[in-house]
Amino acid sequence: MVDSKHQWKAWLYLAPAIVLLLVFTVWPIINTVRLAFLNNYNSLTAVNQEEVVTFAVGIENFKTVLRYDGFLTALKNTALLTVITVPLSTLLALLIAVALNSIKPLQKFLQTIFFLPYVTNSIAIGMVFAAMFNVVGNFKIPRLVSTYGLVNNIIMFFGGDPINWINAGSGYWANMFVLIFYIIWNALPFKILVLLGGLQSVNKQYYEAAKVDSTPRWRVFTKITVPLLSPMIAYVVITGFIGGFKEYSSIVGIFGNTMGAPGNEGALNTIVGMIYDVLPKQDYGLASAAALILFAIIFVVTMINMQVSKKRVHY
Amino acid sequence: MHMKIVLENLTKIFPSRNKKSGEEVVAVNNFNFTIPDGKLIGLLGPSGCGKSTTLYMISGLQKPSSGKIFFGEDDVTELSTESRGIGLVFQNYALYPHMTVLQNILFPLQNLRGKDKMSKEAMLERAHEAAKLVQIDELMDRKPSELSGGQQQRVAIARALVKMPRVLLLDEPLSNLDARLRLQTREEIRRIQKETGITTVFVTHDQEEAMSISDMIVVMKLGVVQQIGKPQEVYDNPENLFVAKFLGTPPINVFNGVVRGEKLYIGDADVLSVPGINDQEVYVGIRPEGFILDPDGALACKLSNVEVMGRDVSVVSTHEASANPIIRSIIDADNVINTAAETVRFSLKPHKVFLFSKADENRIRFEVK
Numbered sequence: 001m002v003d004s005k006h007q008w009k010a011w012l013y014l015a016p017a018i019v020l021l022l023v024f025t026v027w028p029i030i031n032t033v034r035l036a037f038l039n040n041y042n043s044l045t046a047v048n049q050e051e052v053v054t055f056a057v058g059i060e061n062f063k064t065v066l067r068y069d070g071f072l073t074a075l076k077n078t079a080l081l082t083v084i085t086v087p088l089s090t091l092l093a094l095l096i097a098v099a100l101n102s103i104k105p106l107q108k109f110l111q112t113i114f115f116l117p118y119v120t121n122s123i124a125i126g127m128v129f130a131a132m133f134n135v136v137g138n139f140k141i142p143r144l145v146s147t148y149g150l151v152n153n154i155i156m157f158f159g160g161d162p163i164n165w166i167n168a169g170s171g172y173w174a175n176m177f178v179l180i181f182y183i184i185w186n187a188l189p190f191k192i193l194v195l196l197g198g199l200q201s202v203n204k205q206y207y208e209a210a211k212v213d214s215t216p217r218w219r220v221f222t223k224i225t226v227p228l229l230s231p232m233i234a235y236v237v238i239t240g241f242i243g244g245f246k247e248y249s250s251i252v253g254i255f256g257n258t259m260g261a262p263g264n265e266g267a268l269n270t271i272v273g274m275i276y277d278v279l280p281k282q283d284y285g286l287a288s289a290a291a292l293i294l295f296a297i298i299f300v301v302t303m304i305n306m307q308v309s310k311k312r313v314h315y
Numbered sequence: 316m317h318m319k320i321v322l323e324n325l326t327k328i329f330p331s332r333n334k335k336s337g338e339e340v341v342a343v344n345n346f347n348f349t350i351p352d353g354k355l356i357g358l359l360g361p362s363g364c365g366k367s368t369t370l371y372m373i374s375g376l377q378k379p380s381s382g383k384i385f386f387g388e389d390d391v392t393e394l395s396t397e398s399r400g401i402g403l404v405f406q407n408y409a410l411y412p413h414m415t416v417l418q419n420i421l422f423p424l425q426n427l428r429g430k431d432k433m434s435k436e437a438m439l440e441r442a443h444e445a446a447k448l449v450q451i452d453e454l455m456d457r458k459p460s461e462l463s464g465g466q467q468q469r470v471a472i473a474r475a476l477v478k479m480p481r482v483l484l485l486d487e488p489l490s491n492l493d494a495r496l497r498l499q500t501r502e503e504i505r506r507i508q509k510e511t512g513i514t515t516v517f518v519t520h521d522q523e524e525a526m527s528i529s530d531m532i533v534v535m536k537l538g539v540v541q542q543i544g545k546p547q548e549v550y551d552n553p554e555n556l557f558v559a560k561f562l563g564t565p566p567i568n569v570f571n572g573v574v575r576g577e578k579l580y581i582g583d584a585d586v587l588s589v590p591g592i593n594d595q596e597v598y599v600g601i602r603p604e605g606f607i608l609d610p611d612g613a614l615a616c617k618l619s620n621v622e623v624m625g626r627d628v629s630v631v632s633t634h635e636a637s638a639n640p641i642i643r644s645i646i647d648a649d650n651v652i653n654t655a656a657e658t659v660r661f662s663l664k665p666h667k668v669f670l671f672s673k674a675d676e677n678r679i680r681f682e683v684k
């Protein structure tokens with residue numbers, strides 16, 4: 001413990017960090033709450049008037065957000081993407097981590113390859129994915145198509161018909177498939193890293209004991225590996241859900257900031273996308289209210305996650 | 316059901332860690348031994364002597380570089396650990412931390428497949444039997460983290476025993492226990508082994524532990540077996556200086572001596588007649604209980620102090636020919652010692668005196684009259 005005489009020194013050393021946190025984190029949070037509860041707050045109206053404009057305190061912003069016809073679409077898209085991608089990417093990451101952990105040669109090399117997406121810009125990856133799924137030319141007139149893109153070429157190589165993934169006239173689930181594919185791929189490296197780290201810190205003796213007990217491989221995985229990794233799995237799932245509800249840049253990366261295939265703009269919007277939609281109109285009140293609603297959703301989902309993991313996470 | 320274990324020219328060579336020097340480490344060198352059916356065998360030696368490596372080769376977790384292992388008549392050298400049907404208690408127990416005691420003990424039974432597959436009731440019955448044997452049947456719902464070291468150790472033994480293994484292996488089973496629990500648990504291991512009759516091999520660096528419960532001990536040094544025998548036989552009749560020094564508490568006293576005209580001299584004193592031995596320099600090992608307090612004794616030592624330990628008296632003295640800094644002798648408490656005296660004189664019990672060659676430290680035997 002620092003005695004009171006020298007406490008000012010401790011505060012002094014902490015000051016730079018505290019000041020930065022206050023200015024760039026604490027104040028914006030407080031301000032967000034304030035703006036959300038000022039009815040119809042708009043920074044243009046707030047600044048451009050001669051006299052100071054006061055806004056009534058109330059929940060008008062929240063009402064507007066909930067009535068906004070894009071809100072339900074955004075909520076549905078966000079929830080669908082999260083619920084589908086988090087379990088799938090966690091399971092895949094777990095299998096890859098276990099596989100990586102059980103090979104000796106090339107382990108470091110493969111580890112690096114799996115980690116590459118993590119250090120690559122997600123917009124750039126999105127554009128590469130868009131190119132892979134893109135069809136250049138008019139999809140309806142095959143002789144005008146100059147390329148069907150990598151993915152359709154693979155499908156056609158195996159004798160399938162090309163699919164309109166992301167171009168004009170493409171279907172909702174075709175779009176979603178591309179997004180899910182991309183999000184899972186993008187989410188893998190971090191999860192693999194965490195799970196592999198967890199695996200490598202598991203005492204080898206448990207596996208030797210399992211061998212002595214003549215345990216079949218599948219039972220070793222389900223009864224020993226997964227329970228011993230459960231704290232890491234819980235961590236990966238919880239952070240995955242939080243990240244999933246903040247999904248935005250992946251859609252921009254593939255579809256651009258129209259948030260949808262051409263002719264179907266906004267169909268793939270997410271909650272964060274919605275917040276960005278209202279910002280250019282200076283509707284800070286609406287954006288703040290939407291942000292708080294997003295926060296509430298994430299908060300509730302995380303609480304549920306923690307409750308579930310309390311029962312599932314061992315020791 | 317139980318069976319002898321035959322180790323035939325068993326050798327384990329570890330490649331060198333330092334690739335440039337390329338020096339290999341011979342952890343176990345040409346080990347030959349038949350472990351008799353239903354006996355408790357202690358593998359004993361200082362760290363790095365290859366005792367654990369031997370145990371892990373019997374378990375199959377390590378593969379021998381050469382040589383063969385038989386369980387009964389079956390050659391199991393190439394058999395995986397899973398198929399050997401052994402029970403192994405790890406030094407740190409390796410209990411599955413996320414399972415209760417009952418789940419830990421049930422786990423090996425739930426792995427049984429095919430014709431060995433058991434019903435749930437039969438498994439529970441067997442688990443409770445095993446738990447009763449090691450007296451932990453009241454702790455079945457606890458997690459390993461809620462158990463003391465001694466209790467964890469019993470759970471580990473129960474888990475190893477529950478599938479009725481052909482062979483039970485224990486790796487330093489008592490090293491994590493405190494002194495009192497160690498005494499108690501080693502008796503327990505002895506009792507359980509007697510009750511089940513399973514051929515058991517355990518590894519220890521503690522000679523007292525090995526001597527007290529083993530039917531036979533194997534003393535190892537740097538991968539080479541030094542001596543195999545019943546504990547008392549090995550103690551009374553060590554093959555070489557290493558074995559003599561390794562067994563016994565307090566340890567054996569070693570002197571530099573000379574044999575001249577079939578008489579043994581320590582310093583200038585003629586302490587013992589050793590018929591049939593050529594003149595040479597020797598190491599003389601004298602067990603602490605080999606000294607007799609004798610005012611006319613030939614061996615005169617400088618008295619340092621006297622420790623009374625109830626039944627016995629431990630006399631600590633020094634002698635210039637001693638290879639150790641002090642000489643510790645244990646004599647009966649009935650003897651009266653003048654603690655103020657400067658010198659103390661001993662005569663020797665001939666069967667507690669061992670001679671070892673200075674060249675190879677092997678035993679030079681003489682006839683005790």
